[in-house]
Amino acid sequence: MYGDDGWGGQQAQGPQSPYGGQPQHHPQQPQTHARYGDWGTGEQHGYDQQQYAPQQPPQYDQNGWPTGSYPQDPYAVGPTDPYAQQAGYGEQPDYYGSPEAYPPPEPPGRRRAEPEPETDWDPGPDQGEHAFFSGGDDDGRNEDDGRDDEPADRRGRGERRGGKEKKRRSGLACLVVVVVLGGGLAGVGYFGYQFYQDRFGSAPDFAGSGNGExxxxxxxxxxxxxxxxxxxxxxxxxxxxxxxxxxxxxxxxxxxxxxxxxxxxxxxxxxxxxxxxxxxxxRNNLIIAEGWRNARVYEAIDKRLGLEEGTTAEVAETKWKTLGLPDWAVNHDDVKDPLEGFLYPSSYAVAKGQKPEAVLKQMVARATETYTELNFEEKAESLGLEGPWELVTVASLVQAEGKTHDDFRKMSEVVYNRLKTSNTETYQLLQFDSTFNYLKGESNIDISESEINSNKDPYNTYTNKGLPPGPIGNPGEDALQAALNPTSDGWIYFVATDGVNKTEFARTHSEFLKLKDKFNAS
CATH class of the missing domain: 3.30.1490.480 (Endolytic murein transglycosylase)
Structure with a gap:
């Protein structure tokens, strides 16, 4: 189990010691039998090897010769002494054949616990020290000890020749442990500091208003x-x-x-x-203003993306079905642009590198989301309209004809009143210049009656009853809310009396004529 050399790395020498795996070493005891051998009668009586009893001087007769007997030894063992002939009390045979065997064992009552067998393997203070920490190789031996064949008596504990080397190696191992533990503590300290900074310290920040880039x-x-x-x-x-x-x-x-x-x-x-x-x-967004027609939106997208003019309009014309319109916004007759009313007025993050389709999808999604939030499908029916498509169209008319947001709700009522079958003022004709301008792609406020009456396009609300085929622009939030909540004051006419910002309303045709005269005078 421990290699070819056994426990001690060497073969046992002489009889097996009862004290362990190695012979015991004791100081050589003085021999007393040489001193008394010439005086005795051949019987030693146990004195010659007793080290601990004091010796009495010999007795002589009257002629000066020794008598052959000795005074009683006060320490001699009596015949009934149970410990006679035991180790330390009488003459004992030499079981070991060498002076190193002395002193003999103590009596059982005075014996100390036998020590563990000693070997040349020093496991260290904790009796489980790994070879790495003692400077040895993996099998527990010191690779440069060089003492496998040295006698055991020259390798006593505390006097080993390789002690210094082991201490140095143990010190190095301890240093490694300290460094590892120190590194771990440093890491814990760093992350603890970071945790403290994250929770209680001020967040990292630059100073100033930028570096100019x-x-x-x-x-x-x-x-x-x-x-x-x-x-x-x-x-x-x-x-x-x-x-x-x-x-x-x-x-x-x-x-x-x-x-x-x-x-x-x-x-x-x-x-x-x-x-x-x-x-x-x-702000560097693409801003789509309230009331912009799609044609203007397409131009703005081309400019922002750095594309050739007309690129976005072509995409809208050929790919409108794939841009996310709701089901109720498709399959309407005579519509000039299916996306009209769905490029919602707002601020959009548009930068070079984007595709026109992606930008249009953002706008359609914003419009659809808004119409859904406003519950257009349900509200349209309550307003007497044939679905949310017509509601968007009404909102686009309110946006186009109203000069200010204060006008929107009144303008919304004008639309609904003129659409009524009971309308005997205009007989369901809206007569909005904005619809005619849309089909012409213009923005005139001075249109001749002959021009209007000669054009039969479905978007011409002078010659066609009811709403145009679809929205004529992109209504904003206020126009949408006005389309949902018109006034109820009986308004059916309106005139932009200053031609710019001021709109006035009338309930009867006679009131309308007065407003028209006011406009002409301005």
Whole structure:
């Protein structure tokens, strides 16, 4: 089990010692029988080997000769002594054949526990020390000990020739352990510091308003503070998300940061980034204004994407079915542009590299989402319309004819009143210049009666009853709300009396003629 050399790395020498795997070593005892051998009678009486009893002087007769007897030894063993002939009390045979065997064993009552067999393998203080820590190889031996054949008596504990080498190696092993533990403690300390900083320390932040290098950052729709901070950090604008979130929370207007494209600088402090994002100067979004017709939206997209003019319009014409229109927005007759009314007015993150289809899908999705939130399908029926498509069309008319938001609800009532079958003023003719301008692709307010009456296009509401085939623009939030909540004041006529910003309303044809005279005079 321990190799070819056995326990001690050498063969046992002489009879097996009862004390262990190696012979015992004791100081040589003085021999007393040589001193008394010439005086005795051949019987030793146990004195010659007793080391511990004091010796009495010999007795002589009157002639000066020794008598052959000795005074009683006070320490001699009596015949009934149970320990006679036991080790240490009388003459004992030499079981070991060498002086190293002395002193003989102690009596059983005084014997100490026999020590564990000693070997030349030093397991260390914990009796389980691995060879690595004692400087030896994996099988427990010291690879450069060089003492396998050295006698055991020259390798006493504490006097081994390789002691210093082992101590040095043990010291090195301890040093390794200390370094490993020290490294672990250092790691724990570092992460503990980071944890403290994350929870209680100030977040890392840049100083100042940037290094002058501009960068464009796109913030997706619905992004909160952390999502915005992540985009800014990714672009190198801020140093940490936590710093941005803290700066946004401390700014009273911080929650007003919207999605879109922003032009910022790299290495800005979080506070300066928040402040700039709240300023219109940073906004680099594509803004679709309320009431814009699709033709104008297509041009704006081409310009933003750096595309040849007409590219987006062609995509809309050929791929409109794949852009996400709701089911109720398709398969309508005589519609000039199926996407009209679905490029929702808003701010969009549009930058070079994007495809026109992707931009159009964003706009259609925003419009569809808005119409769904406003519950257009249900509300259309309650307003006497044939579905949400007509409701969007009404909103587009309100947006086109109203000059201000204050006009929208009155304008909405005009539309609904003129659509009624009971209308005896216009007999369901809307007579809106905006619809005629749409089919012409113009924006005139001075249209001759002959021109209007000669055009039979379905979008001409002077010659066709009811609503046009579809929306004539993209209505905004106020126009949509007005289409859902018209006034109930009996308005059926209106005139932009100043031709620009002021719209006045009338209930009867006679009132309308007065407003028309006012317009002509202006």
């Amino acid at each position: 501009q960068v464009t950052v796109t913030i997706p729709k619905g992004s909160g503070g952390y999502a915005i901070g992540q985009e800014l950090k990714k672009a190198g604008v801020i140093k940490s998300v936590d710093a941005f979130v803290a700066a946004q929370a401390s700014n009273p207007e911080g929650k007003n940061i919207q999605d879109g494209v922003y032009t910022l600088q790299k290495e800005m402090s979080a506070a300066s980034a928040v402040e700039l994002m709240l300023s219109p100067k940073s």
